[in-house]
Amino acid sequence: MRILMTERQENIPDEFSEDLELTTTRVTEAIRNALDARLAAWKTDFAQREVHEVVGALLARQTTLAEQMILSPRIWNEHVAPLVLRCMADVYISLAWILLDPVERSQKFIVYGLGQEKLLCEHRQEQLRRDGKDPTQDPGIRAQEAWIDAQQFTFLTEVNVGSWSGIDTRKMAEEAKCLDFYRYVYSPFSPAVHSTWNHICRFNTQECTNPLHLHHRRAVAWELSLSLEYFLLPVKYVQKTFRLFDEHITLSVEAANLLDLTHELLSEIAEKRTDNSETTYAPNRDEGPPPAKGSVPPVA
């Protein structure tokens, strides 16, 4: 395994890999504990069943995304990390917007999801019919319909092909007073999600330096070094989500500061390494993704 720290690459010694694994495990345990503490303290109230289900599920989703990313150091690079982080930003903005009017918006969120599933089901049935098969006998279709019917009969379910909230993500962020998060986190990670030119040019091409060749670019599937920034960011975003939840759903939950814990654990590793290496750990506490590393990414 190789690691990129403060513009330098080097082989990670085995003991560092072991320390890192220990650290990621401890951090994910802390995140899981933070979720469990909140869910346990938040008593179910069937007068607000949808709120519990939607808000709780989004909180759990954020936990899952953070956990999976933290436990997968191989994706701590610009190719994949932004995909997960943009998804986390999406979860945060949706949750922030829902919590402004939890009952109505949670219902809206569910109805939209059911409609999407109905549409997927319809397309699948159409495909089966084209293939000369009977969709009513297809176990997948039956399972899908049963899943929808259990919540709302399929024949009563509307299909909304617009956005679930009726407004775009930017507007949601504006109304939820997290426009900065939209601008400096959600938007910067979007080019990677959509594979637009400002992402793929930097991370999937290399410029030819031959003056006879007009500086054309060739396609390259770079293997990127990992960056510790992508360990810290999911921790930061999941903690931010927990805080948002705490602000709206008033509970007395005592939970560790996840980001401080992560910094402490990483600093311990760095101290252990100081004797053997010049490499220093310099966590960046700024919000948002690390800056792009130019047109020629480091090669592992």
Next chain:
Amino acid sequence: MGKKKKKKETKQRGVLSGHKKVGKTFVPPMRQLGDFQFVNWQSRIVPELVWMAELINRFDLIRAAELALGLARSAKQVLASQHGVWFGAASAYCRLTTAMTYVMLGRLNEIGLLEELKHGLRTLAAFYPAFPLRLLYGDEKLAPPGDTELQKFKGRLAQLQDRTERVATFTQANGVYIAFDLGMLKVSPNISLANFPAIEAYPASEESKRIAAAVRSTVTSFVGHHHQRHATTWPVSFWNRGLELEGCEFS
């Protein structure tokens, strides 16, 4: 008949200030003035002017300018009935018929410029079969110049990457000089280009820098205009030939 719905236009403040929002697109101020097209220095202008850069590298500045101007004048004379062809661009010489070329070569020979021109442009003509000024050599077979010469040419081409560098600047100045001489460019006495000869001091004096800036914008508009009026495959052919001459280099 239904009315065509006009896209709503609003002026932007703060981020992207000065841009006009048309539908979902923010149009920058320059594009609001008209249908401007980007004329890329390297891809479109360099292939057109590289011949004058070669002359500058082979001779001194004054002789290079004399040779470029002599060639442009001779071409204009044989194309006497036609106006508006800027012979600063290499592809402009594609407009000469075989008969016209024959007459032009005779004139260049008479005034003693032909051999020097052929000497100055030999590398380019030998490496690039589609080079429009290969017509100077008639049926003559040009021997392949070899790798040493290719590496030297690469170095000279690399010098042209920055259009504000000295050789690139004088190459463009020669293009403007040709436009002046052929009567295609007239300027007001109050603008920097009016004292065009002062570019000789570039980049030592402030005035020469101002003139060089005017030269760059003039050349851009001349090449853009030239390509609009006279379709050419030469710039693309030039860069495609580069791929044949040598492999890619990646650091």
